[in-house]
Amino acid sequence: RGASDVEVDVVVVGAGQAGLSTAFYLRRAGLVPGRDFVMLDAAERPGGAWPRTWDGLRLFSPAGFSSLPGWMMPPWDDATRGFPTRDHVVDYLTRYEERYDLRVQRPQRVESVSRADDSPDGRLHVATGDRTLSARHVVSATGTWDRPFWPVYPGMRDFVGRQLHTVDYRVPDAFAGQRVVVVGGGNSAAQILAEISTVADTTWVTTRPPRFLPDDVDGRALFTTARARIEALAEGREHSGVAGLGDIVMVPSVKGARDRGVLRAEPMFSRLTLGGVAWGDGTEWECDAIIWCTGFRPALRHLRPLGLRTVGGHVPVAGPSGTQARDEPRLYLVGYGDWTGPASATLAGVGPSARATVAAIAES
Numbered sequence: 303r304g305a306s307d308v309e310v311d312v313v314v315v316g317a318g319q320a321g322l323s324t325a326f327y328l329r330r331a332g333l334v335p336g337r338d339f340v341m342l343d344a345a346e347r348p349g350g351a352w353p354r355t356w357d358g359l360r361l362f363s364p365a366g367f368s369s370l371p372g373w374m375m376p377p378w379d380d381a382t383r384g385f386p387t388r389d390h391v392v393d394y395l396t397r398y399e400e401r402y403d404l405r406v407q408r409p410q411r412v413e414s415v416s417r418a419d420d421s422p423d424g425r426l427h428v429a430t431g432d433r434t435l436s437a438r439h440v441v442s443a444t445g446t447w448d449r450p451f452w453p454v455y456p457g458m459r460d461f462v463g464r465q466l467h468t469v470d471y472r473v474p475d476a477f478a479g480q481r482v483v484v485v486g487g488g489n490s491a492a493q494i495l496a497e498i499s500t501v502a503d504t505t506w507v508t509t510r511p512p513r514f515l516p517d518d519v520d521g522r523a524l525f526t527t528a529r530a531r532i533e534a535l536a537e538g539r540e541h542s543g544v545a546g547l548g549d550i551v552m553v554p555s556v557k558g559a560r561d562r563g564v565l566r567a568e569p570m571f572s573r574l575t576l577g578g579v580a581w582g583d584g585t586e587w588e589c590d591a592i593i594w595c596t597g598f599r600p601a602l603r604h605l606r607p608l609g610l611r612t613v614g615g616h617v618p619v620a621g622p623s624g625t626q627a628r629d630e631p632r633l634y635l636v637g638y639g640d641w642t643g644p645a646s647a648t649l650a651g652v653g654p655s656a657r658a659t660v661a662a663i664a665e666s
């Protein structure tokens with residue numbers, strides 16, 4: 303391990319909404335972007351995972367409930383009852399980092415975070431392809447988009463049609479006139495099914511019956527629950543957690559699918575055949591493509607050199623922030639899901655987690 307090129311207080315790995323919120327509070331704590339803390343992001347352009355999502359994606363909450371700390375998301379107001387588009391979010395995040403002059407360095411993929419044995423004050427080394435930074439604290443905010451989850455079913459290798467994951471899907475046109483199976487019971491599956499079913503013959507399969515929010519309830523309900531949980535835990539009361547993160551919000555396209563009668567979920571098939579899918583009772587459905595909207599896992603590959611034990615794919619976290627790695631106190635994990643803070647994998651939910659993280663860093 304060579305000497306590090308740059309020494310800073312904090313390195314933030316990832317400049318999606320979680321990294322940006324953390325940077326907002328670091329700056330507010332008096333740390334200067336580019337000097338006291340450095341943000342590294344693997345992508346070519348701002349916006350975290352959002353530019354890589356499908357073109358027709360709609361947020362499940364109105365703009366006013368999808369804001370990062372400090373600056374509200376500008377209103378989004380069109381005939382769709384206020385659910386902002388993907389591009390609106392990308393634009394907001396781009397302007398957010400400009401507004402606070404966060405000086406994100408990109409494209410800079412962090413290959414490894416490791417303990418700096420040669421550092422007298424016990425710093426961490428953060429290595430990209432061509433340089434190493436040394437930091438007192440590292441905030442990992444790399445999201446989940448880089449680790450799509452594919453379940454395993456018999457016959458997956460034999461199926462001759464196309465298989466893709468949420469991360470590969472862009473526009474419905476490529477499926478015009480085809481027969482398509484959409485797998486998964488969350489918002490991604492529902493929205494993708496809704497738009498593909500306008501041009502293709504679709505079957506929707508889920509492992510459990512999908513849960514739909516009432517038409518007049520949207521993603522705001524999530525944050526209300528999250529806040530209630532934070533308050534309950536602070537007062538030492540039990541709280542069952544964030545109910546409904548996987549519940550389907552009836553955005554206009556999904557309502558349209560319901561009106562057309564295509565929003566009907568079948569039980570999960572048991573295997574793939576050469577030309578389609580098959581259920582345990584012998585029913586088969588021929589199809590051209592299968593879209594796996596089956597979720598994500600945290601993108602934590604860069605942390606491997608730290609040798610942290612994981613539990614169910616998560617790094618155990620502790621401390622008052624709820625984001626400090628239990629077995630490596632110089633490392634914080636922000637924005638990955640409820641295990642790093644209630645609703646912290648959402649735009650409006652990540653702020654409190656980022657604030658608590660910076661408070662912990664400032665105190666140490």
Ligand code: FAD
Binds near residue numbers: 319490637647
């Ligand atoms: P990301 O946005 O993934 O950003 C992580 C950044 O880290 C990326 O820029 C990536 O390039 C970079 N990175 C990764 N690895 C490295 C590395 N090793 N080195 C350097 N950089 C790295 N939330 C809502 O609030 N409302 C919604 O309506 C909503 N809809 C959603 C719909 C879909 C389909 C999905 C998948 C999520 C949705 N979410 C929604 C959830 C949530 O807002 C996103 O998952 C969000 O992108 C998570 O932000 P993040 O900053 O943690 O990660």
